[in-house]
Amino acid sequence: MYKALRPWLFRLPPEIAHEAALRALRAYGAVRPAPATATGGPLAVQALGLPFTNPLGLAAGFDKNGRALRGLAALGFGFLEVGTVTPRAQPGNPRPRLFRLAEQRALINRLGFNNAGMESLAARLRAERPALPIGVNIGKNRDTPLDRAVDDYRLGFAALAPYADYLTVNLSSPNTPGLRALQEPEAARLLLGALHEDQAALRRRSGRYVPIAVKIAPDFTQETLAALLAVLAEGLCDAVIATNTTVSRPTLGHGPAAREPGGLSGAPLTTLSREIISRVFKALPDIPIIGVGGINNAEDAWQHLLAGASLLQLYTGLIYEGPGLVPAILAGLVERVHAGGQDNLGEALSAARRNLSSGSRPNTVKF
Ligand SMILES: Cc1cc2nc3c(=O)[nH]c(=O)nc-3n(C[C@H](O)[C@H](O)[C@H](O)COP(=O)(O)O)c2cc1C
Known part of the structure; x- marks a missing residue:
């Protein structure tokens, strides 16, 4: 079905096609009954203190303002991440700012946090919230000076933690x-330290603990990544999301879009993301990793898990493969679990990781 639709969608400018997809998903969510939320299947994961029916989530940026959550939940995802939202609504960068590289199954975007603001998202989540884990991704407004960035993140935490x-x-x-x-x-320690205090204060006030995940780039040197991970090891976050888009340009061919500035996502990012996942896993074996970047099929998903991810997310794969990608990946993961003679993903991964490297370390996540 999506294969037939895709040529038509791809004739539209990417942002218009995306808007059409969000509207269709919103309409679909209104008529489609909520998906089963039973836990305990072969792909069930317990992480961040939350039960996930499966480890595959929607990455941030697809539904920044939480407009189509029911429809997205009905596609079979195990969790959804909304945002990035900023304290104040902002338009983002001038268009065009989203580009398809169809041959490479990639996108380049420089949207620049176009979003309706944190209060609008809070209102949406108050009004309609499907019964699966929802992550909320927060950022700073473009015109907030960098030395005041902490204020924006604290505002985001205060407004959205109650609904995340x-x-x-x-x-x-x-x-x-x-x-x-x-x-x-230094900047990471200051920012995460402040949010850590807000997290503790919220827990004291309301008894609710809202885990904090830190989303990192794929563009590090060995040294700069090690320095950030040393800060994260100080107990300032509950999870790491690896990775965001890359500013590097691994072999993209010579089409005009390949020269556009912005963040590159999709197939050319797969190896780079996996490398970062594996380095985070080695450095922080006790912190759950949400692996994201270039997942285009079940094998990509499996390899991100083997590299150390406990949960996964995707975005660009959905644009190229369509909504059928979600059940296809889940079916492929179930196959791999059973092929290894195991009953659930956690056991299958432990066995496979053991086989990969006898020095592989335990992860605190329970499956
Ligand atoms: C059009 C577009 C918009 C994005 N917007 C955000 C965003 O607002 N916040 C964020 O953390 N990541 C954002 N991302 C990054 C994705 O969440 C993801 O980390 C990245 O695209 C790699 O995954 P993928 O290869 O499966 O797309 C965006 C990605 C794309 C393609």
């Missing part, structure tokens, strides 16, 4: 000038 199962601190969009500087050790 976990919050993601986005330090890694390449399209907000200076944002990635927040990944430098």
Whole structure:
């Protein structure tokens, strides 16, 4: 069905096609009954203190303002991440700012956090919230000076923690000038330390613990990644999301879109993301990793899990493969679990990781 539709969708400018897809998903969500939320199947995962029916989530940026959550939940995802939202609504960068590289199964975007603002998302989540874990990804407004960035993230935490199962601190969009500087050790410690205090205060006040995930870039040197991971090892976050889009340009051919500035996602990112996942896993074996970047099929998903991810997300794969990609990946993961003679994903991964490297370390996530 999507194969037949895709040529038509791809004749539209990418942002118009995306808007059409969101509207269709919203309409679908209104008529489609909520999906089963039973836990305990072969792909069930318990992580971040939350039960996931399966490990495959929707990555941030697809539904920034939470407009189509029911429809997206009905596609079979195990969780959804909305945002990035900023304290105040902002238009983002001038168009065009989203480009398809169809041959490479990739996108380049420089949207720049176009979003309706945190209060609008809070109102949406208050009004309609499907029964699966929802992560909320927060960022800073473009015109907030970098040395006041902490204020924006604290505002985001205060407004959205009441409606989020976990919050993601986005330090890694390449399209907000200076944002990635927040990944430098001192800045990261300051920001995450402040949010850690807000998290503790919320727990004291309401008894609710809202886990904090940190979303990192794929564009590090060995040293800069090690320095950030050393800060994260200080207990300032509950999960790492690896990775956001890349500003590098691994072999993209010579089409005009390949030269566009912005963040590259999709197939050319797969290996780079996996490399980062594996380095985070080695450095922080006790912190759950949400693996994202270039997942286009079940094998990509499986390899991200083997590299150390406990949960997964995708975005660009959905644009090229359509909504059928979600059940296809889930079926492929179930096959791999059973092929290894195991009953559930956790056991299958432990066995497969053991086989891969006798030095592989335990992860605190329970499946
Ligand atoms: C059009 C577009 C918009 C995105 N917007 C956001 C965003 O607002 N916040 C964020 O953390 N990541 C954003 N991302 C990054 C994705 O969440 C994901 O990390 C990245 O695309 C790699 O995954 P993929 O290869 O499956 O797309 C965006 C990606 C795309 C393609």
